[in-house]
Amino acid sequence: MAFTIKVPCSSANIGPGFDVIGLALSIYLELHVTTTDSASSPSKAPLNCKITYKGESEDEVSLDPEVNLITRVALYVLRCHKQHAFPVKTHVHIKNPIPLGRGLGSSGAAVTAGVMLGNEIGGLNLSKARMLDYCLMIERHPDNVAAALYGGFVGTYLNELKPEDLAWKEIPLSEVLPAPAGGVDTGVKPPEPPLGIGHYKKFPWSPQIKAIAIIPNFEVPTAKAREVLPQMYTRADVIYNLQRATLLPSALGQDPLDPDMIYLAMQDKVHQPYRKNLIPGLTEILNFMNPSTQPGLLGICLSGAGPTILALATTNFNEIADRIVSQFKQHNITCRWEVLEPAEEGAVVERKKDV
Numbered sequence: 487m488a489f490t491i492k493v494p495c496s497s498a499n500i501g502p503g504f505d506v507i508g509l510a511l512s513i514y515l516e517l518h519v520t521t522t523d524s525a526s527s528p529s530k531a532p533l534n535c536k537i538t539y540k541g542e543s544e545d546e547v548s549l550d551p552e553v554n555l556i557t558r559v560a561l562y563v564l565r566c567h568k569q570h571a572f573p574v575k576t577h578v579h580i581k582n583p584i585p586l587g588r589g590l591g592s593s594g595a596a597v598t599a600g601v602m603l604g605n606e607i608g609g610l611n612l613s614k615a616r617m618l619d620y621c622l623m624i625e626r627h628p629d630n631v632a633a634a635l636y637g638g639f640v641g642t643y644l645n646e647l648k649p650e651d652l653a654w655k656e657i658p659l660s661e662v663l664p665a666p667a668g669g670v671d672t673g674v675k676p677p678e679p680p681l682g683i684g685h686y687k688k689f690p691w692s693p694q695i696k697a698i699a700i701i702p703n704f705e706v707p708t709a710k711a712r713e714v715l716p717q718m719y720t721r722a723d724v725i726y727n728l729q730r731a732t733l734l735p736s737a738l739g740q741d742p743l744d745p746d747m748i749y750l751a752m753q754d755k756v757h758q759p760y761r762k763n764l765i766p767g768l769t770e771i772l773n774f775m776n777p778s779t780q781p782g783l784l785g786i787c788l789s790g791a792g793p794t795i796l797a798l799a800t801t802n803f804n805e806i807a808d809r810i811v812s813q814f815k816q817h818n819i820t821c822r823w824e825v826l827e828p829a830e831e832g833a834v835v836e837r838k839k840d841v
């Protein structure tokens with residue numbers, strides 16, 4: 487068996503849509519998988535799986551299938567279906583250009599890729615909707631994983647669960663995804679996801695709009711960026727975000743574009759203000775230019791949990807990126823940047839003839 491899984495990165499929230507809105511973008515995680523008895527396959531790899539890795543944070547990503555996020559997720563899916571290890575001589579080669587911990591959905595892509603790997607290698611024939619359930623057992627907010635799985639610009643939500651399924655919210659991640667994974671002989675069946683945990687709706691995206699990702703050279707773990715958020719919000723702040731989040735999908739899909747409306751629709755009071763202490767200069771960067779002072783600019787937001795800044799624009803990409811880079815420079819932070827396109831297709835599997 488030989489196949490490739492390709493999963494896009496994503497930018498969550500797009501300003502006011504905290505844990506709701508996601509945009510799949512054109513940097514792709516790839517898994518190149520073989521399960522044949524070829525010369526390059528291992529003979530006695532743990533859990534029958536050898537991992538090789540090329541890409542971002544090569545020194546940090548574990549090559550142990552008991553520890554690596556992608557293979558642990560795949561094992562979770564397999565074990566829910568009474569398969570306790572990978573097929574003999576599985577080789578997973580990971581190519582990952584998505585920077586880790588920067589707000590571009592690296593973990594959402596890894597979780598999505600892991601679920602698809604388990605599905606494909608176990609011959610499970612799960613639908614994408616069911617795969618989303620598995621993703622949500624691990625990453626419990628749907629914005630990144632739904633964008634990665636389905637592609638495009640999406641609004642997402644969690645369904646009301648039946649009373650008997652409500653307990654899933656309380657299941658600790660350590661029970662779903664033990665680390666290390668537990669060895670090849672474990673007969674324990676992990677908790678399966680309830681049916682239909684989450685859902686999504688694709689919004690139109692105007693083809694003129696590109697996303698400039700300005701990526702600082704430091705990481706902000708999502709867990710840390712969620713710890714700084716309050717448990718409660720004022721009614722005024724909730725209404726402020728609802729008003730803008732409601733405008734955002736139509737503002738980004740309409741023709742002609744209205745830059746001032748888009749800029750307004752990307753404002754947020756629910757997560758960005760609280761994350762400023764983790765990202766030096768964040769408040770100034772979000773406010774120092776607008777469509778009137780910078781031609782081509784439509785809006786600026788924190789990408790996911792940060793520290794990447796996402797600027798939506800139609801022209802003048804170099805100038806917009808340079809201005810944001812120089813703002814970060816004032817705080818001694820260096821950045822790289824890329825102009826990205828929406829990844830409309832989402833996660834795909836390409837099957838090859840047996841090698």
Ligand SMILES: Nc1ncnc2c1ncn2[C@@H]1O[C@H](COP(=O)(O)OP(=O)(O)OP(=O)(O)O)[C@@H](O)[C@H]1O
Nearest residue numbers: 555586587588589590591592593596707708790791
């Ligand atoms: N390709 C990968 N292989 C293995 N582990 C990965 C991979 N990609 C991400 N991870 C894990 O996910 C962690 C980063 O996830 P985190 O949620 O903190 O940030 P992010 O997903 O990049 O950003 P955001 O959720 O804000 O968009 C990494 O530190 C690593 O543990």
Ligand SMILES: N[C@@H](CCO)C(=O)O
Nearest residue numbers: 498504505708790791
């Ligand atoms: N909505 C999430 C995305 C990051 O995974 C957050 O902002 O915390």
